[in-house]
Amino acid sequence: xxxxxxxxxxxxxxxxxxxxxxxxxxxxxxxxxxxxxxxxxxxxxxxxxxxxxxxxxxxxxxxxxxxxxxxxxxxxxxxxxxxxxxxxxxxxxxxxxxxxxxxxxxxxxxxxxxxxxxxxxxxxxxxxxxxxxxxxxxxxxxxxxxxxxxxxxxxxxxxxxxxxxxxxxxxxxxxxxxxxxxxxxxxxxxxxxxxxxxxxxxxxxxxxxxxxxxxxxxxxxxxxxxxxxxxxxxxxxxxxxxx
Amino acid sequence: xxxxxxxxxxxxxxxxxxxxxxxxxxxxxxxxxxxxxxxxxxxxxxxxxxxxxxxxxxxxxxxxxxxxxxxxxxxxxxxxxxxxxxxxxxxxxxxxxxxxxxxxxxxxxxxxxxxxxxxxxxxxxxxxxxxxxxxxxxxxxxxxxxxxxxxxxxxxxxxxxxxxxxxxxxxxxxxxxxxxxxxxxxxxxxxxxxxxxxxxxxxxxxxxxxxxxxxxxxxxxxxxxxxxxxxxxxxxxxxxxxx
Numbered sequence: 001x002x003x004x005x006x007x008x009x010x011x012x013x014x015x016x017x018x019x020x021x022x023x024x025x026x027x028x029x030x031x032x033x034x035x036x037x038x039x040x041x042x043x044x045x046x047x048x049x050x051x052x053x054x055x056x057x058x059x060x061x062x063x064x065x066x067x068x069x070x071x072x073x074x075x076x077x078x079x080x081x082x083x084x085x086x087x088x089x090x091x092x093x094x095x096x097x098x099x100x101x102x103x104x105x106x107x108x109x110x111x112x113x114x115x116x117x118x119x120x121x122x123x124x125x126x127x128x129x130x131x132x133x134x135x136x137x138x139x140x141x142x143x144x145x146x147x148x149x150x151x152x153x154x155x156x157x158x159x160x161x162x163x164x165x166x167x168x169x170x171x172x173x174x175x176x177x178x179x180x181x182x183x184x185x186x187x188x189x190x191x192x193x194x195x196x197x198x199x200x201x202x203x204x205x206x207x208x209x210x211x212x213x214x215x216x217x218x219x220x221x222x223x224x225x226x227x228x229x230x231x232x233x234x235x236x237x238x239x240x241x242x243x
Numbered sequence: 244x245x246x247x248x249x250x251x252x253x254x255x256x257x258x259x260x261x262x263x264x265x266x267x268x269x270x271x272x273x274x275x276x277x278x279x280x281x282x283x284x285x286x287x288x289x290x291x292x293x294x295x296x297x298x299x300x301x302x303x304x305x306x307x308x309x310x311x312x313x314x315x316x317x318x319x320x321x322x323x324x325x326x327x328x329x330x331x332x333x334x335x336x337x338x339x340x341x342x343x344x345x346x347x348x349x350x351x352x353x354x355x356x357x358x359x360x361x362x363x364x365x366x367x368x369x370x371x372x373x374x375x376x377x378x379x380x381x382x383x384x385x386x387x388x389x390x391x392x393x394x395x396x397x398x399x400x401x402x403x404x405x406x407x408x409x410x411x412x413x414x415x416x417x418x419x420x421x422x423x424x425x426x427x428x429x430x431x432x433x434x435x436x437x438x439x440x441x442x443x444x445x446x447x448x449x450x451x452x453x454x455x456x457x458x459x460x461x462x463x464x465x466x467x468x469x470x471x472x473x474x475x476x477x478x479x480x481x482x483x484x485x486x
Contacts, residue, residue: 013446016282017417018273019461020448022265025287030261039259041294044268044285047446051284074427075447076434117427151449174260184317184360191319203256203290204318205263206394218262 003038003169003222004064009055010044011070011080012150023152024069028159036169036222037065047071052083060087060145065166067159070150072139074119081140084147085124095123098138105136132157170222175231179238180214182206189237190217197230199223246281246412246465247307252298253287254313254323255393266395267312271402279412279465280308290314295326303330303388308409310402313393315382317362324383327390328367338366341381348379375400413465418474422481423457425449432480433460440473442466 008028014020025042032039040063045051052071059066071080085092098121106113120137123129130139130148134157139148141162148158179186183206194202200221207214217234221227251271257263268285275282283306288294295314302309314323328335341364349356363380366372373382373391377400382391384405391401422429426449437445443464450457460477464470 010285013444013463014448014461015268016272016285017415017463018269018271018276018282019417021269025258026261026264028261029259033261039261040289042253042259042285042287046283047444073447073449075430076437077444077446114427116430119430120427153451172260174262184357184363187318187359187362194319201256201290201320203320204316205257206316208396218257220256220260 001169003036004167005038005040006032006065006067007041007043007059007063008039009052009059009066009068010042010150011047011052011068012044013046013077015044016046024150024155027152027156028067028069031159031163033172033174035163035166036171037166038169038172047077047079049079049083049086052080053087056084056087056145060143064144066145068145068147069155072120072137072147072149074117074137078119080147081122081124084142084145088124088126088142088145090125090142092122092124094118094121098123098129098140101129101131101136101138130158130162132161172220172222173224173227174218174220175227176219177217177231177234177238178214179217180212181238182213183215186215186217186238189234193219193230193233193237196233197221197226200226200230202230244412246279247410248281248283249275249308249310250284250286250302250306251282252295252302252309252311253285253393254290254295254311255287256289256320258287259289267393267398270395270399271310271312274402274406276415276417278406278409279414280409281412281415290320290322292322292326292329295323296330299327299330299388303386307387309388311388311390312398315363315380315390315392317360317380321362323390324365324367327385327388330388331367331369331385333368333385335365335367337361337364341366341372344372344374344379344381373401373405375404415463415465416467416470417461417463418470419462420460420474420477420481421457422460423455424481425456426458429458429460429481432477436462436473436476436480439476440464440469443469443473445473 071078127140127142135154139158203218205216219230288298314321370383370385378397382401446461448459462473
């Protein structure tokens, strides 16, 4: 069975304006690789209803899972939940279970839950909650779309709760060699290895450090024997690179 | 005249696998904001011909500019230039001016230019070169698509050369206040300010530091007077936050 595929949709003006450097894509990309879900695409869109709906509908039609980040807080610019409901054509309202979670949280803190904060209990019809212990306000899954917070600490907590509930695949094994030869001079050998092991991807990433122009070569695939065989071929070609 | 719009297309398996944390999107997003080009969308796709062509054609049809990062080196996994040519339906081959740049560079270094490295002189018909002094290998612009390297130092050098050649717009002014009150408790005031100043975007980003739950409020817009007026209203509501 092939690995499940996934896309990430990052929602937020602050990423597009360059104010904030994304951390969530990087975190989730690594976690998905670990559990054998193949991340195929990432999109970043602004806090704009139509843009979110269009991206959601494009991505959920073409990937097994879509993970979103951002826009589920209590303020006027938090419009993700409504956009998700619109994309699925379902209603949305404050829901009892989500409200209960917020009420319990605020009671523990000894502060009043306002009408505004109740916005965080607005859940599209048919969704299941993604609880988190960091902020208390839940994310949710509906169909193949998983809606999570943008604040990195909360996003990570939600990912940690969500991922074990999804069917994983065969984790992609990744092995790396640092070769102190410029990319252009080892390209023929890399192409030959890639051709010999078609199920293995051979990536090359040039670096320049202290006057040394070299190449980090990454050999990746779900068949660990094939990855090791390709790595052996690489080490035969460039013996000094074996670590 | 409205600001030009833009999209960024990041090409590379290493971003989607979580091996590499993107730096180029973050850098270019800030630079575009500075010159008044509105970044509306970012996509990340793998080193896959069809995925690159499809994303390029979708983005170049809907934005004034598309900036790409990655996949223009000499190795077998560098397929961006060919994908761009395919997206535009034009031919691609080693071109004299690009070849001349590489030959001069390699002559200066006293090393031989191989057939493989000549791949970096493959330029789609009708494109203009984006020179860079870091690696020597040029990027290129064709139509409204600007094709640049993935290595961050080279990408930055190309952005620095390219951006001054593009028509900019009205830079978006951004002012920020740190308010030590949770987002949920200031949401009504923020919504009122956003409603009073429709040309201004009011973003709120919760933080949690040393036990303080607060909110960074970002007021942005191209009309600096409106931004200052909105900021004044914010400072009236939350006097302690004025810096």
